[in-house]
Amino acid sequence: MLSMPLSSSSSVEGLRSDHLSPPSWRFAASSGGASPSPESSTPAFHEPVMAKEVLTAFASCGSGVIVDATVGAGGHAAIILREKQGVTLLGLDRDREALQAAARVLKPFGKRAILVKDSFDHLSPVVRAHEPSKKVIGVLFDLGVSSMQIDRPERGFSYMRSGPLDMRMDRSNPLTAEQIVNSWPVEELERLFRLNGEVSLSRRISAAVVAARPLESTGELADVVARAVPARSRRRPGHPAKRVFQAIRRAVNEEDRMLSDGLEQAIELLDSGGRCVVLSYHSSEDRAVKAAFAHAASGGCTCPAGLPCVCGAVGVVRVITKGALKPQPDEVAANSRAASARLRIAERLDRARRSS
DSSP, X not given: OOSSOOEEETTEEEEEGGGOOOTTEEEEOOTTOOEEEEOTTSOOOXXXXXXXXXXXXXXTOOSEEEEETTOTTSHHHHHHHHHOTTEEXXXXXXXXXXXXXXXXXXXXXXXXEEEEXXXXXXXXXXXXXXXXXXXXXXXXXXXXXXXHHHTOGGGSOOSXXXXXXXXXXXXXXXXXXXXXXHHSOHHHHHHIIIIISOOTTHHHHHHHHHHTOSOOBHHHHHHHHHHHSOHHHHTSSSOTTHHHHHHHHHHHXXXXXXXXXXHHHHHHHOOTTOEEEEEEOSHHHHHHHHHHHHHHHHTSOOSOTTSOOOSOOOOOEEESOSSOBOOOHHHHHHOGGGTTOEEEEEEEOOHHHHHO
């Protein structure tokens, strides 16, 4: 529980990690520093995905603020703070329970860790409210749903464990998965599954969902999707409901709009040489990140490809990763959820040169 209430700054709720006491957690010493060891009543926690690659991405950045736009349980944040002594970390998350977990993990770092309950489409006002005078040398996005959320069936993210049709990262959000599943017209569901989740058989699956209404749990929804998929398709690897759940979750949490807004703000916030690092787990997310970085690198140039630019566009970043980086085989073997991870990096160009 919080040992003191979150302080408010307009729509922003902020706290330092040393403001929370960890009554149900213990910190165990290890070669990597302090790390949380949850009691049996708390969900299992996992190593942050591609941690070495994330650290390498920020290695060239000096002292200043790194914004963890999706701090979650604090895994990446703790590693960054441990390895980069001159850094203050500003962590955002929409999920209050995730912030409470992060505060416990980051407590050893004291005032170097600042946690804010907000979404990453509000990056600019959050930074202005909490660290207005320091250089932003890095922004990290670890997209999608966290292991902590998946492993708690009552949050409604899992198709493997039955729970309520919720899927809200922020529980104050009025829109739930139940409303989408039980009230959206079949045409809207089909479009959602086809465009947002890249679901084959989207028309067939959406019709099956509508026919099965009302659905009350994630288990029921997963069963409906599985029955709607032909036997030959069910033989493919992975659960047939995976992409359907992804599509609904992204709609509930407005993830596509927020990603576009968040990346634009992140690039604008970065100081010269600062880096934006993005981990995505879905092909459409990765394409969106790639496109956003390409747009920033070209300055939005509208000239035909292969010809000199005459439109006056000026790029603001250089893309470090020519193709997305993937996790190493040993990491995937240890954590199967890392298999779909893709990492991209963009570096802010000299701001003074651009403004001159």
